Amino acid sequence: MTDVRGDRLDGALLRLIGVTLLGGIMGILDGTMVTVAAETLSTEFDRSLSVISWATTGYLLALTVTIPVTGWAVRRFGVKRLWLFGLVLFMGASLASALSWGVESLIAFRVVQGVGAGILDPLVLVILARAAGPSRAGRVMGMMGVVLSLGPVLGPVLGGLLLDSLGWRSMFSINIPIGVLALLLALRVIPADAPGERRAGLPLDIAGFALMAPALAALVLALTEAGERGAFATPTVLVPLVLGAVLLAAYVVRALRLRGTEPLIDVRLFAGRSFAASVTVQGLVGVGTFAGLFVLPLYYQIAHGHTAAAAGLLVAPLGLGSALAMPVAGRLSDRLGARTLVQGGALIAVAGAFALTFAGAEGAVVRSALAAFAIGLGLGGVGAPTMGSLYRTLPQEKVPQGSSVLYNLNQLGGALGVACAALIVAVGGFQGAYWFLVAVGVAILAASPLLPGRFREIPARPPEPDPEPSCAGTERA
Template identity: 70%
Template sequence: MADVGGDDRMDPALLRLIGVTLLGGIMGILDSTMVTVAADTLAGEFNSSLGAVSWASTGYLLALTVTIPVTGWAVGRFGVKKLWLFGLVLFLAGSLASALAWNIGSLVVFRVVQGAGAGVVDPLVLVILARAAGPGRAGRVMGMMGVVLSLGPVLGPVLGGVVLESLGWRAMFAVNMPIGIVALVLALRVIPARPAGARTSGARLDVVGVLLMAPGFAATVLALTQAGEHAEFATPAVLVPLAAGLALLAAYVVHALRARRTEPLIDVRLFAGRSFAASVTVQGLVGLATYAGLFALPLYYQVIHGHGARAAGLLVAPLGLGAALAMPLAGRLSDTLGARGLVQGGAALTAAATVVLARLGTGSGEVWSAPAALAVGLGLGAVGAPTMGSLYRTLPPEKVPQGSSVLYNLNQLGGALGVACVALILAASGAGGAAGGGIGAFHDAYWFVFAVALVILAVSPLLPGRPRTPAGSPGREPRPAQQGALTE
């Protein structure tokens, strides 16, 4: 899978692997947001409340969150290819069943199955690409992955609305079938049974760790989701799961540090490494800022400018487009320049663009807000791809599955926290809702994103500098003992 002759071109086999992997991974990323536009339709179809319908999305998210940590262990136990095929089949089974749902209860259950499949596939995308790229191409390949991560949340509601209006709500789930079948057939041929750097392991599952970490993450995400939906923090629906989630995660840390006979699900000692801790923290902050912007911008267009849901969704596209444009270039540059400077430049651009958004008036047209949103996306893209590249460039090969689980879970937590914070800010500034607060409420939300960009700037000096490993040698996996010498 390495580049031939050390030149700057990618091996066609690596390109095929990237394409097949992203084809399988994009379904889960799109489905995480696509169904949100069908809430009213589903409530009418099943004669149910919007609160009950919301569990079709919440159940999906919780199942995904619970499954991700176990996937990190299962990679070593069963191998990437078997696990990838299992995840795709599980996701497709959940998609088909969701399309055939007969009431809201059955839909929620089938969405949980679908979310579990996505919890297997989504982190495996990172594992497969990181192993195939090697340290010399980590930033470039993660940049390609970043295009899907950036456009997925933006395109999901847009595509969902088009499919819903054209073909009905059942087609929103059934559309996964042809894509998934093609991805499954291609995966059988393209994904290697034992990629470079992969090691099978007979380690037993850390059952205690699963019982602590999986519900801990799920309860925390549920609390943040509830805070975002109700625009209120001081309520039992938020505080009870939040307290339970944090207590379970704290108990997991104690368990992992004391574990002797069984390897912990996630080795918390990884956080003692400066590069790892900084990389996953920055990536979590990127998720926070991205989802905060994706939540605030459509409401801004609807409340301040009176646009409909579809127009508001399309006007948010520049944010995702900016990130999709920046990530491949920033990832490519990070393989030679390192992450630190690129992240600092991206965070500075994000901060400057949010200042523009925070100074918009009620008479400011889209000619100002759309370019500012594009600049926010460009900035966050310049942060995201180099950060992921730096993580995989310095992580020991045997820790790649665990690192991917941590990275993906923190990104999910960051996204849920971003939505919750903006919802709370809009509610507080609006004294009863964003509509009541007018433009000032949205200014406060944009200043929040500005503050997140400043935090990224503050953390960025902890990221690795210029790589010492030649970028032309992507196929060489460094030995764990060499990891500390990879960066300046």
């Protein structure tokens, strides 16, 4: 893929960002949009809510399992070809979901849709990181972070609006016109892969996939169950949790011993301090963000008696704060590095979470909304510089694998955040959950010294001057 260099974001790069985010936003929104339709679908198909929940769980599991394979597929088939395939697959599954005739068909089509999202979501990172280059990674990741921040918040809001006005099938069919536009624009805007970027004979690490895929699926399933039940000490949580940990450990041991075949995810990437710190901090951002998105709506409903729709709107300041901070922090990180900005963002998030610990049943909604805005502002100030630092230090050939790791850890972090918040609310109430958010901010502060500081791009060596020609056509001594 062709890199678009320079300090400014020129028209070509801005068009690429817009087209890429247009295609990627569908999967980000669909991850949370369908949750608001659970009761409607339960009535429509005359099935229990636990069965209907698999329409969301199946999507999430398929997405999680697909992401590591996407890193290999980028190198095998190329970015543009894989992006177009992902768009077509996601649109086809969306149309099939809209035409579902029963809950079983809906779950099956949602699984296929999750596979499409598992291709598109990490490819957004790959396309933009390659196009931006190290010197502009922060500001481009900041622009992408706006979508990542608002997606979980806007998904339920948009889903509720579509559900009330056009019915549940519209939550899937709306992807068709968006996808067609994204496909047509991608054919023109996304550059073709450069010669040598595709490795036609690259084999898939099948044994590695057989270990990693069920490991990640089991971990996500365990954390999702823990979030729904508000408890870890149940067989439905402990069995997949232990199974996932054992399979993941087996994958790590095998990948370190592997010779002759490229592993699905090269675990040696974690030996690099900057990489390990970046993905860890980004995982903590996922923990804090989704824990806040889980706790705050419950607080507004239980403590203030608001409806679910009103509570969803009141939690918007968290996403808004993050969306405002990410472009600014990303741009600054290209000049200042990640470390200082991450520390400042973590302090703001800690201050916002600490302010929430004083909110009780009688607490003012405005004060809690301002505290949530501060948390989002702080986490946004952490997220964009962290992603920028990852792509500034990662070799170009490792960008697909790095993107897979980053996205998977963010997904696991989100599931872990919801599970921990649900357990803490069930045991210690909202105050305990707010202190958990404070602890997440402190953990980010503790990891921040490992992040790289100011970025200095090594200038390319100027070409050697041509020797002066002699009149006789021979080299001068």
